[in-house]
Structures are given as C-alpha cells and as structure tokens.
Amino acid sequence: MNAMENWTKERGEGPNQNRKGTDIAVKNVTMQFRRAKDEATSIKELLVRTLRREHSYEEFKALDNISFTVHQGEVAGIIGTNGSGKSTMLKIISGALIPTSGTVEVDRRKVQLLTLGTGFDVELTGRENVYLNGAIIGYTREYIDEKYSDIVKFAELEGFMEEKVRNYSSGMVSRLGFAIATVRDTPEILILDEVLSVGDMFFRQKSEARIREMIHGGSTVLIVSHSTSVIRNNCTKAIWIEKGRLRAQGDPRDVCDAYEKLKEVPK
Amino acid sequence: MEERQQRKQYAFVVKQLTSREIKRKYARSYLGIVWSVLNPLLSMAVLSLIFSQLFRRSIENYPIYYLTGYILWQAFTGATNAAMTTLVDNKTLLLKVKFPMELFILTRIYTALINMGYSLAAYGVMLILFRVAPKWTMLLSPAFLVLLFLFATGVSYLLAAAYVFFGDVKHLYSVILTLWMYCSAIFYPAEQLQGFIRIIILNNPIYTYIHCLRKAVMYGQVPGGVEWAQMILWGVGMYYIGYWIFKKNKYKIMQRI
Numbered sequence: 240m241n242a243m244e245n246w247t248k249e250r251g252e253g254p255n256q257n258r259k260g261t262d263i264a265v266k267n268v269t270m271q272f273r274r275a276k277d278e279a280t281s282i283k284e285l286l287v288r289t290l291r292r293e294h295s296y297e298e299f300k301a302l303d304n305i306s307f308t309v310h311q312g313e314v315a316g317i318i319g320t321n322g323s324g325k326s327t328m329l330k331i332i333s334g335a336l337i338p339t340s341g342t343v344e345v346d347r348r349k350v351q352l353l354t355l356g357t358g359f360d361v362e363l364t365g366r367e368n369v370y371l372n373g374a375i376i377g378y379t380r381e382y383i384d385e386k387y388s389d390i391v392k393f394a395e396l397e398g399f400m401e402e403k404v405r406n407y408s409s410g411m412v413s414r415l416g417f418a419i420a421t422v423r424d425t426p427e428i429l430i431l432d433e434v435l436s437v438g439d440m441f442f443r444q445k446s447e448a449r450i451r452e453m454i455h456g457g458s459t460v461l462i463v464s465h466s467t468s469v470i471r472n473n474c475t476k477a478i479w480i481e482k483g484r485l486r487a488q489g490d491p492r493d494v495c496d497a498y499e500k501l502k503e504v505p506k
Numbered sequence: 507m508e509e510r511q512q513r514k515q516y517a518f519v520v521k522q523l524t525s526r527e528i529k530r531k532y533a534r535s536y537l538g539i540v541w542s543v544l545n546p547l548l549s550m551a552v553l554s555l556i557f558s559q560l561f562r563r564s565i566e567n568y569p570i571y572y573l574t575g576y577i578l579w580q581a582f583t584g585a586t587n588a589a590m591t592t593l594v595d596n597k598t599l600l601l602k603v604k605f606p607m608e609l610f611i612l613t614r615i616y617t618a619l620i621n622m623g624y625s626l627a628a629y630g631v632m633l634i635l636f637r638v639a640p641k642w643t644m645l646l647s648p649a650f651l652v653l654l655f656l657f658a659t660g661v662s663y664l665l666a667a668a669y670v671f672f673g674d675v676k677h678l679y680s681v682i683l684t685l686w687m688y689c690s691a692i693f694y695p696a697e698q699l700q701g702f703i704r705i706i707i708l709n710n711p712i713y714t715y716i717h718c719l720r721k722a723v724m725y726g727q728v729p730g731g732v733e734w735a736q737m738i739l740w741g742v743g744m745y746y747i748g749y750w751i752f753k754k755n756k757y758k759i760m761q762r763i
Contacts, residue, residue, distance in 0.1 A: 281672060281673070281674045282672050282674050282675075283674070335600075335601050337757060337760070360526050360530060363526060363530070367525070367526070367529070370522055371522045371523070374518050374519045374521075374522040374523075375519060375522075375523075375605075377605075379514070379515060380518055
C-alpha cells in the first residue's frame with residue numbers, strides 16, 4: 240500500500256480542490272429487509288404457513304438512517320467490519336438496490352463501479368471475455384475494438400488472448416479484469432470496491448498508479464475497505480458504518496482511530 | 507438519440523451474453539453447435555422407428571409430422587427452462603451492473619431462438635428429402651414462430667420471477683412440462699382422442715402453434731380465423747401478462763436476490 244500513501248497530499252495541491260459541488264448526497268437512507276423467521280423456501284411450506292397464518296417476520300435493518308455527502312473531488316472512504324452494510328450502501332449508490340426510505344442524489348450516468356471479475360466466463364477465450372465484460376460494464380463494440388490492444392498490453396497478456404480463461408492463473412484473470420475496468424477515460428464518480436490488491440507486487444504498483452491517475456483526472460472517489468491503512472492513506476474523508484448505523488464521519492485520522500479503538504482485540 | 511444509443515448498447519449486451527451461452531453450452535463437445543442440428547434428426551429417427559407403423563393410416567409422412575412438433579416444442583421448453591433460472595444463475599452480475607434484469611431473460615430467449623434456427627436448417631433438409639412440395643403457405647411460418655416466442659417470453663417472465671422465490675418451481679415445472687407435452691399431440695394424431703382430453707388439446711396454445719405450422723407446411727392450408735385469434739391472443743396476451751407481473755415484482759426480486 241506504500242505507493243498510495245501520498246494520494247491525499249498530492250490531491251491537496253490539485254486543481255479540483257476548488258470545486259465544491261456535491262456529487263453524492265445520501266439522505267436518511269434506511270434499508271430494511273423483511274426476513275421471515277426461517278423463511279418459506281418452498282411452495283408447500285408457504286401454503287401451509289399461509290393457511291395457519293404463521294407468518295412471523297423479522298425486520299432487519301441493513302442500513303439505519305444514514306446520511307452523508309461527498310463533494311466533488313473528494314476521496315471518501317467507507318469503513319466498517321464485514322456485514323456492516325458497506326456493500327448494501329454501494330449497491331444503493333450505484334442504483335442496483337432501491338432504499339426502503341430516504342434518497343440518494345447522484346448522477347448515475349457518471350458512476351463507475353469498479354469491482355473485479357464480474358462476468359468472466361472460464362469457458363471463453365480472453366478475447367471473448369474482453370468483449371463480454373466490456374459490454375456488461377457499458378462499453379460499445381466500437382469502443383472495445385479501439386481499446387482492445389491497450390487492454391491486452393496493460394494486462395500483459397499478449398499471446399494469451401486466444402486461450403480459454405480456464406487456463407489462466409488467478410493473477411492473470413484479475414489483471415485482465417482490472418485492465419478492462421480502467422481502460423475507459425476517467426469517470427466522474429469512481430467507486431472502488433476493495434480492488435487495490437490485484438496481481439503481483441509489480442502489477443499492484445502499476446494498478447495503483449493507474450488509479451491515482453484517475454483520481455488526478457478529477458474524479459470523485461468512493462473507496463470501500465475494511466482496512467484502516469487504505470482509508471487513512473488515501474482519503475480526505477472517512478465514513479464509518481457499523482451494524483447499519485453511521486458511527487462517525489469526518490477526518491480520516493479521527494475516524495480510523497475511533498474505529499481501531501473499538502476493534503482492538505486484546506492481545 | 508440517447509435512447510437509441512441505449513438500445514443499441516442493450517442489443518450489444520444481449521448478443522455478447524448469448525454468444526457466451528452458446529459457446530458455453532458446447533464448450534466441451536467436439537461437434538459443438540452441430541448438436542442443435544443433430545438432436546432433432548436423431549430424435550426424429552427414433553420416434554419414426556417406433557411410431558411410424560402405429561400411425562401409418564392416420565398420419566402420412568410421419569417423420570415430418572413429428573419433427574414439426576418436436577422443433578417447436580424444443581424451442582418452447584428450451585427457452586422457458588433456461589430463462590427460468592437465469593436471474594439466479596446470474597445473481598452476482600445482476601447486483602453489479604446497471605442494465606435492466608429483463609435483458610438476462612431476453613438473452614436466454616434469444617439463445618433458444620438461435621438454437622431453433624439451426625434445428626430449422628435440419629428441418630429444411632428433411633422437407634426436401636421427404637419430398638414435401640413447396641407451398642406458398644410456408645411463408646406464414648415465421649408469423650407462427652414469432653407468436654410462439656412471444657408466448658414463451660411471457661411464460662419465461664413468470665417462471666423467472668417465481669423461481670427467485672421458490673426453488674421448487676423448477677421441479678414443478680418439469681412435471682407440468684411432461685403433462686403439457688403429452689397434451690400437445692407431438693407424436694400422435696390429435697384426432698384419435700375424444701372428449702375431455704381433446705378439448706384440452708384444442709385449447710392448448712402450444713398445440714395450436716404446432717397444428718398451424720403442420721397445416722401450412724404439410725398440407726398447404728391457412729389457419730382459420732379461430733386459430734389465428736388463439737395464436738395471437740395467447741402470444742400477445744401471455745407476453746403482456748408475464749411482463750406486467752414481472753415488472754410489478756421487480757423490486758421484490760431485486761431484494762430477494
């Protein structure tokens with residue numbers, strides 16, 4: 240993670256600091272899943288229960304009244320333990336889920352969610368996967384045609400593209416995924432879902448450099464992580480979500496300190 | 507303008523996903539897509555071997571009679587069975603992409619359509635081999651097929667939505683399909699049945715599509731008014747019902763997945 244340590248400092252001098260528009264505004268978002276206590280998973284069960292009026296629901300709040308804003312040009316980090324609601328938050332921001340109540344104001348056309356390995360098929364060749372994956376994340380055929388050689392070059396997979404992905408190593412797969420996802424011109428809002436640990440050391444440096452480039456391009460960035468060092472080193476703002484509640488937000492150092500204090504495991 | 511671009515992008519996605527489906531289906535076989543051609547032919551050979559004798563008096567050109575029904579039936583079951591599980595199969599993708607869920611269902615339908623295209627090639631060859639004379643009524647066939655696929659799409663929407671909530675749907679549907687197949691007069695002449703079961707067959711949409719195609723291809727007959735009405739009502743009606751229910755439950759489906 241060393242290569243990223245200076246993001247914040249470098250960003251401070253960037254030209255984007257002056258832009259103060261709001262890019263993502265999350266207002267009182269609550270996400271409630273109605274989970275039947277041991278849910279009926281078969282029609283028979285459902286029938287039996289309906290007849291007996293045995294529906295007992297358990298309201299489960301994945302997110303409880305969360306509000307925060309991310310301004311243009313900011314690098315915001317969402318931190319929290321596993322299952323705290325981070326990825327639910329992401330899905331709501333990217334538009335895959337609709338919150339039970341509350342609103343999210345964000346221009347979804349600008350959002351690019353960067354996750355790895357979505358839509359790879361091991362039975363297809365590398366080339367076919369580039370087109371499949373590219374289509375899924377919204378590239379047109381012409382665009383992929385144009386950028387194809389760049390992708391292959393960045394992923395360092397020259398000579399492997401006609402082989403089935405089945406025969407790739409896991410590092411090769413994630414390199415290809417990273418290359419496809421980041422080949423596009425810098426999106427205005429970039430969401431990174433734990434993607435900064437791909438491939439070997441050399442590729443990691445390369446990919447971090449690419450991400451930094453994108454940030455320098457003026458994107459608003461939202462990083463999701465459960466590692467405090469990532470947040471501390473890269474963000475201008477931190478948001479801590481724990482068990483669906485907003486525990487703290489503000490200066491990354493303060494928030495991370497508080498987070499670590501809570502999480503401190505007796506040695 | 508932007509909407510057109512969107513559509514174009516969606517079409518591109520469906521094409522890519524479809525080509526994945528097809529490549530994947532035949533990934534470990536030597537003959538690959540040729541199976542789409544061979545399958546109906548082999549099945550025809552088997553059934554003809556057994557039933558040709560039995561129905562010699564009531565059906566002329568039994569192999570073609572059977573093949574016509576079989577291809578349509580396969581197209582229908584292929585489309586609906588595949589579309590049923592598509593949302594669950596593509597779960598991880600669904601949560602991360604921005605395009606509508608319907609595309610996954612349409613992908614599976616489109617895949618079935620392409621498979622049927624290959625089967626139809628085999629069908630064409632068989633028509634020539636069995637000396638079925640060309641007739642102008644054959645030109646009506648695409649209309650039947652389109653309506654059949656509309657019907658299949660509607661059913662697919664329903665099944666796909668239901669399957670997200672209940673895994674049983676899959677098993678239940680396979681039983682229903684068996685019953686449905688026997689009620690579609692695929693390998694026997696419908697005329698031989700009487701009474702209640704005959705009424706069911708005559709009101710079975712799949713049978714209507716098969717029947718009309720047989721008439722057009724084998725006997726050069728145009729479907730009657732009632733048959734047209736049946737085909738159109740089932741096709742268009744089912745499509746809208748399925749789509750409407752799917753749309754209404756979209757949010758719930760998303761949450762459940």
